[in-house]
Amino acid sequence: MTDLTAAPVLVLLDHTPDGTLRSPVREIVTLAAGLSGGAGVHGAWAGAGEPPAEVLVELGTLGVTHVHRLVADADLHLSAVLAEALGSLVDATGARLVLLVSSFENKEAAARLAVATGAGVVTDADGLVVEDGRYVASKTVFAGTWSTRCAVTAPLAVVAVKANSVTVEAAAAPVAPAVVEHPVAVSAGARRVTLVERTERPSSGRPDLGSAHVVVVGGRGTEGDFSAVEELADVLGGAVGATRVATDEGWIGHDAQIGQTGVTVSPRLYIGAGVSGAVHHRGGMQASGTIVAVNSDADAPIFEIADFGVVGDLFTVLPQAAAELRRLKSEG
Numbered sequence: 148m149t150d151l152t153a154a155p156v157l158v159l160l161d162h163t164p165d166g167t168l169r170s171p172v173r174e175i176v177t178l179a180a181g182l183s184g185g186a187g188v189h190g191a192w193a194g195a196g197e198p199p200a201e202v203l204v205e206l207g208t209l210g211v212t213h214v215h216r217l218v219a220d221a222d223l224h225l226s227a228v229l230a231e232a233l234g235s236l237v238d239a240t241g242a243r244l245v246l247l248v249s250s251f252e253n254k255e256a257a258a259r260l261a262v263a264t265g266a267g268v269v270t271d272a273d274g275l276v277v278e279d280g281r282y283v284a285s286k287t288v289f290a291g292t293w294s295t296r297c298a299v300t301a302p303l304a305v306v307a308v309k310a311n312s313v314t315v316e317a318a319a320a321p322v323a324p325a326v327v328e329h330p331v332a333v334s335a336g337a338r339r340v341t342l343v344e345r346t347e348r349p350s351s352g353r354p355d356l357g358s359a360h361v362v363v364v365g366g367r368g369t370e371g372d373f374s375a376v377e378e379l380a381d382v383l384g385g386a387v388g389a390t391r392v393a394t395d396e397g398w399i400g401h402d403a404q405i406g407q408t409g410v411t412v413s414p415r416l417y418i419g420a421g422v423s424g425a426v427h428h429r430g431g432m433q434a435s436g437t438i439v440a441v442n443s444d445a446d447a448p449i450f451e452i453a454d455f456g457v458v459g460d461l462f463t464v465l466p467q468a469a470a471e472l473r474r475l476k477s478e479g
């Protein structure tokens with residue numbers, strides 16, 4: 148039986164343009180440290196300069212032993228280029244597992260990497276273990292109504308893990324990661340698309356919807372007034388989401404839409420206000436840890452899946468909840 152813990156684990160270290168780690172990266176590094184045995188956790192760093200010193204310290208605390216700074220004469224934001232870079236790192240490190248955060252862009256890179264290397268790929272995983280010499284990933288499917296376990300039978304596993312799936316933990320002993328430059332020879336095929344321009348969306352100051360621990364969602368019941376939803380999200384340090392009705396009405400941007408034709412979220416806490424819980428919406432939130440619903444209609448379908456429900460007017464309930472949370476916070 149193959150001893151997978153004898154092989155290093157490769158982790159894509161997503162970060163902001165200024166070099167700050169994106170929050171779910173800490174989760175997959177924790178997962179990698181637990182799976183790598185003594186073989187080490189190798190991080191792939193795709194960015195203009197070196198990782199900042201404080202990031203290296205943090206990565207070392209989490210158990211990253213090596214950071215490979217990818218250097219390419221093509222844009223590593225393009226999934227074809229990134230997939231080739233990760234493929235060459237797999238060859239260089241002998242990794243048997245590549246972990247990525249399950250974002251839209253990373254899933255595309257994961258698929259390309261798997262096709263190029265013959266790897267087995269699992270996306271939207273919420274857990275990963277080694278069983279009988281194979282990596283076995285868990286994930287929910289069919290709008291969160293089924294839990295599945297997928298064993299990777301190929302020699303290389305590529306697994307994209309959903310945010311909020313792993314509790315971040317420091318490694319048993321911190322290390323000082325070695326920073327290694329890794330030049331990437333990009334193929335002509337990966338150059339078929341060139342990035343002409345990138346403009347970062349202005350930050351709302353709130354966490355990213357796809358990876359936030361808390362998401363507060365407004366539906367038609369808000370009648371376009373998201374102030375109570377935003378206030379509660381801010382008290383909880385959460386992101387603001389919406390139903391398709393709310394985005395179609397133009398009350399909030401389409402990137403806030405959660406559901407079958409929007410973003411899939413699985414925060415630790417989902418709060419739906421004025422949201423009926425239609426099947427197309429559930430498809431994007433049913434895997435959330437705790438579901439709270441505030442709806443004036445006691446027969447609204449969302450109460451069927453809610454862990455905690457309040458029958459009431461959101462414009463009364465949400466400000467009360469926000470005020471009480473503020474009071475509790477001020478008491479320390």
Ligand SMILES: Cc1cc2nc3c(=O)[nH]c(=O)nc-3n(C[C@H](O)[C@H](O)[C@H](O)COP(=O)(O)OP(=O)(O)OC[C@H]3O[C@@H](n4cnc5c(N)ncnc54)[C@H](O)[C@@H]3O)c2cc1C
Binds near residue numbers: 391407442443447
């Ligand atoms: C192909 C297809 C894809 C779709 N994809 C998506 C998707 O990705 N995401 C998505 O969300 N939808 C999607 N939809 C639409 C989906 O079917 C529902 O129409 C939508 O989710 C309903 O949004 P809602 O809950 O805001 O509105 P409604 O269903 O109208 O519910 C509004 C709720 O607010 C409550 N309410 C009203 N006033 C208050 C108040 N003051 N306080 C408290 N509660 C109040 C009402 O009791 C009601 O339950 C899709 C539809 C189709 C056909």
